[in-house]
Amino acid sequence: MRTVFTVTLQSSGRQFPLRPGETVLEAAQRAGIALPYSCRAGVCGSCKATLLEGHCEYPRNPPVALSGTPASQHAILLCQAVPTSDLRIEAREVTSVEDITRRQLDVVVSDKRLLAPDVVGVWLTPAPGQPRLQWLPGQYLDVLLDDGRRRPFSIANHPGADGVIELHVRHVAGGGFTSWVADTLKVGDALRIEGPLGTFVPREDSVRPxxxxxxxxxxxxxxxxxxxxxxxxxxxxxxxxxxxxxxxxxxxxxxxxxxxxxxxxxxxxxxxxxxxxxxxxxxxxxxxxxxxxxxxxxxxxxxxxxxxxxxxxxxxxxxxxxxxxxxxxxxxxFDYAPDVLAQILAGRAGIAER
Ligand SMILES: Cc1cc2nc3c(=O)[nH]c(=O)nc-3n(C[C@H](O)[C@H](O)[C@H](O)COP(=O)(O)OP(=O)(O)OC[C@H]3O[C@@H](n4cnc5c(N)ncnc54)[C@H](O)[C@@H]3O)c2cc1C
Ligand code: FES
Known part of the structure; x- marks a missing residue:
């Protein structure tokens, strides 16, 4: 596949190539470089970085999380920015998550309990023959739905020898997946997941409170x-x-x-x-x-x-x-999934254009 531009990270000097139409975050992940992110939809701001050289555009979602940021800060959102030239950026690298390979696997619901009136705890174990998921405390996973959509949920425990994954799922009013989890999902059901994802992980190189x-x-x-x-x-x-x-x-x-x-x-x-x-x-x-x-x-x-x-x-x-x-x-x-946010943002843009 042809690469078009190169991104250089100012602090470490590391470089990675971009394919046509890729965001900076996607290209970094493909190169095994971990940059911070959470919602992947342009709304939370956790992937904010500083653009030192070069240009980019936002053909997918508008960079909502940059609203109110003065132009003099030269901020970009790595999850949405598609470069139109080589870039040099100042971004935090989260090297601790780089060693863990992201993978898809089948899991089985081993327990489900009501934790609060609108929250269920769901415990997942690897399906027979499947490997254990590796993750760092604080990371999340995507539940993969049959139609290709994904629903992100944080993992509430740290990895143990039994491979059990604990999720706390809040029932969202009008939410398709969380309503199904609350009403229908039962022990023994199978799910397909992808993980680990995200950079909300312990920073152990600090002495601060x-x-x-x-x-x-x-x-x-x-x-x-x-x-x-x-x-x-x-x-x-x-x-x-x-x-x-x-x-x-x-x-x-x-x-x-x-x-x-x-x-x-x-x-x-x-x-x-x-x-x-x-x-x-x-x-x-x-x-x-x-x-x-x-x-x-x-x-x-x-x-x-x-x-x-x-x-x-x-x-x-x-x-x-x-x-x-x-x-x-x-x-x-805890924003909604990227597909829902994209639809909501597209709806807003449509209203604004009329
Ligand atoms: C990194 C991350 C980690 C998360 N971790 C957790 C966690 O640990 N626990 C947890 O409870 N939640 C977590 N969330 C939130 C969780 O992912 C969402 O609540 C979940 O995706 C909702 O899925 P759903 O299918 O039930 O709702 P959806 O069907 O996606 O609907 C969500 C809401 O949007 C509305 N909606 C849907 N489509 C549109 C549209 N086109 N226009 C306008 N409105 C629309 C629905 O009516 C509903 O109110 C996390 C989110 C992120 C980003
Ligand atoms: S704004 Fe990019 S990850 Fe949330």
Whole structure:
């Protein structure tokens, strides 16, 4: 296949070729180079990088996550940018995920339990004859649907010898796959998955204290990363915040409280946004506000956050305003799947053109 342009990464000097029509992220993945990403649809901003030389265009989705970014920052979205010349970019490389090969495999549902009124826990084991999935704590997988569409879900545990994968699936109103999981999926059913995906993984090359912020089922990858640091015996302080509307939505609160006995310096706070639904002892408010009330200056921290796009957007803006360098903010935004976002964005563009 003909290559058209070359991308050079400023910090490491690594280079990779692009095929016609490829995004920078796709070409990097093909070359085995891990650059940060989450939604793959242009809306979450986790793949934001700086363009130092060259030009690109956005023929797929519009770069929604760049809105409000001053042109002087020369920002690009790696998941959508298709180069029209050679590029030189400044992007964070996540080398820790590069050693693990992404693969498709068949799995079987070994357990399914209601965790909260609208959340089911689903446990998957490799189908007979299939290899175990390898992943780093915090990564996600795609469930492959029969019609070629995919639905992303974070893996809530860290890899073990039994190969079991734990998912926390929230039932989305009007959502095709999550409705089917809630109503129809049963133990023994087979699914096809692809993984591991994503770059929301532990950064072990830091000595800074860590803050973890989860919203709803955003608890899943946070759980995996926190349990990884606990297992490592880290002495770095960890403050974990988990926000939800009602107390029953903090569906593994007992487990999170138990971490405080197992770790050197770990605190856990459940934060309830609906004051009518908060029992005594639980904090009331928005979870990102609780983080900032406790730590108004974030300049000395690493922050990991995962959950609904509105929470992620608030954290991206307010935590950086509170002194957190952008390259120490790691996040997964639980947006809808790329095909749905593409349709929604195309609909918006259609309305705007009329
Ligand atoms: C990296 C990542 C990790 C994630 N991890 C988790 C996790 O661990 N747990 C979890 O619960 N969720 C997670 N999510 C979110 C999860 O992937 C979505 O909730 C899921 O894809 C919804 O699938 P669905 O088929 O049920 O809904 P869909 O059928 O995709 O519909 C989603 C919503 O969009 C609406 N919609 C669909 N098509 C259109 C359209 N054309 N125009 C307008 N509206 C439309 C539907 O009515 C519905 O409200 C994650 C997302 C990402 C990106
Ligand atoms: S905007 Fe590119 S991965 Fe989300």
């Amino acid at each position: 860590m803050i973890f912020m989860a919203g709803g089922t955003g608890f899943a990858p946070v759980k995996a990363v926190v349990e990884h640091f606990i297992a490592l015996g880290t002495r770095r302080p960890m403050r974990v915040y988990w926000g939800a509307r009602r107390a029953e939505d903090l569906y593994q609160r007992g487990l999170a409280q138990g971490w405080m006995q197992r770790a050197h310096a770990l605190s856990f706070e459940g934060v309830i946004s609906d004051p009518e639904q908060a029992p005594a002892g639980l904090r009331v408010g928005l979870v990102h506000e609780a983080v900032l009330e406790d730590q108004p200056d974030l300049s000395g921290h690493d922050v990991y956050m995962s959950g609904p796009p509105a929470m992620i957007d608030a954290g991206r803006k307010l935590f950086v305003d509170a002194g957190l360098p952008e390259d120490r903010l790691y996040y997964d935004s």
